Amino acid sequence: MVLAAVEEDGGPLAGRFITVDATRLHYLDRGTGTPVVLLHGNGSMIADFVSSGITECTDAGYRVIAFDRPGFGYSDRPRGRRWGPFDQARLLLQAFAQLDIERPIIVGHSWGTLVALALALEGGRNVAGLVLLSGYYYPLSRPRAKTRSGAPFAFMDDVVRQTVMPFVWRLTAPGAVKRIFAPCAVPERFQRAYSMPDALRPSQMRAVEEEAAMLTEAARTLSELYRELNVPVRLIAGSDDRIVETTQHSARLHKELASSTLSVVPDCGHMVHHAAPEEVIEAIIAVDRAGQAATRRSRKAPVRRHWLHIGESARETRYAAAG
Numbered sequence: 001m002v003l004a005a006v007e008e009d010g011g012p013l014a015g016r017f018i019t020v021d022a023t024r025l026h027y028l029d030r031g032t033g034t035p036v037v038l039l040h041g042n043g044s045m046i047a048d049f050v051s052s053g054i055t056e057c058t059d060a061g062y063r064v065i066a067f068d069r070p071g072f073g074y075s076d077r078p079r080g081r082r083w084g085p086f087d088q089a090r091l092l093l094q095a096f097a098q099l100d101i102e103r104p105i106i107v108g109h110s111w112g113t114l115v116a117l118a119l120a121l122e123g124g125r126n127v128a129g130l131v132l133l134s135g136y137y138y139p140l141s142r143p144r145a146k147t148r149s150g151a152p153f154a155f156m157d158d159v160v161r162q163t164v165m166p167f168v169w170r171l172t173a174p175g176a177v178k179r180i181f182a183p184c185a186v187p188e189r190f191q192r193a194y195s196m197p198d199a200l201r202p203s204q205m206r207a208v209e210e211e212a213a214m215l216t217e218a219a220r221t222l223s224e225l226y227r228e229l230n231v232p233v234r235l236i237a238g239s240d241d242r243i244v245e246t247t248q249h250s251a252r253l254h255k256e257l258a259s260s261t262l263s264v265v266p267d268c269g270h271m272v273h274h275a276a277p278e279e280v281i282e283a284i285i286a287v288d289r290a291g292q293a294a295t296r297r298s299r300k301a302p303v304r305r306h307w308l309h310i311g312e313s314a315r316e317t318r319y320a321a322a323g
Helices: 046-052 054-060 085-098 111-126 158-163 165-181 188-193 202-223 247-256 277-300 310-322
Strands: 003-008 011-020 023-030 034-039 062-067 105-109 129-133 233-238 260-265
Touching (some): 011 085, 023 046, 034 111, 046 188, 054 062, 105 111, 105 277, 111 202, 129 277, 247 260
Parallel strands (some): 034 105, 105 129
Antiparallel strands (some): 011 023
16 A cells, blocks of 8 residues: 655654545544544645644544545546535545444534535434534625635636646745634644645645535535434534634534534634644544434334335435535
C-alpha cells in the first residue's frame, strides 16, 4: 500500500491509499475503538483536522479515520462523474466496508457536513451519529464573489487553470485564510502543518470550483430530507462566522431536528474545530453515548415484521438522484 507524507509539527504523518469504484482515496487511520470519520470542507484536506487537534480524541478510546474527499489533498476525482454529497457518501460507504469501519460517528466541517448528512440518510443504521461543524444547510441566496476573493472561475479551460491562475490563487490565499479564521487568528500549528501549495494545486482548485457551483442545489436537496434523520446530531458553530451565517443555518437546523443539540462558540468564526477542539471531542463522546443507549433500547424492543412498500422504493430512488 502506498504511503504519502504530510508534515505535522515537523514530523512525518503517514497516510494510506484505498481504491474504491476506480477512485483512489487518501486517508489517515489512527487508534482503536469506536470509529470516528472526519470529513473536511471545500478547499481543505486532512491536514486541517490534524492541525486542529481533533485527531487526538484517539486518546479517549476512538479510532479516527480522516479522508481527503474526492479531488482534495491526495485523493482522485475522476472526471465525467457527478460528485455531489450523495455520490461522495456512496463512495465512502464502500470505503467503510473495505476498511472494516462499522457504525462510525461522522464529523463534517463546512461542505463536509453535507456529505455527513448524506451518509446518515444513505447509510441508515450504518451511521451512529453526526457532529456537524459550521455547516451550510439551506439554499439561501448568496452574493457573487468578486474575482479577487476567489470566484469559482467556472469559465476557465485547463490551460488557463494550469498556468496563469496558480499565481492569482497564491496572491489571494493569505487573505482568504485570514477571513476563514476571523475573528480568531490563524493558529501557528495550522500554518506549520497545512501545505498551501498542495491546497492551491490546479486539480484541487477545479474541485473547489465544482463544489462551490453545486452548494446551493445540494443544500436544497438535502434540506427536503432532514426530517428523515434518526441519528443523534450535535451542531457546533461560531457566533461570528463570516463564511456561513450561524443563525440561518446551524440554529435553523437545530430547530428542525428534535435529535440535535446546538453549541455556539462565542467570539469564534468558521473554524470552530481549531478554536474549540475540546468541545468537538466532547460532542463526539456525547454522540457515542447516545448511540450506545439507542442500541441497547433497540435490542430490548420486540422485532416487528413489515413489508417493503412502494414509498420506500421511491425514497431510495430519490436519494440516488439527489447527488
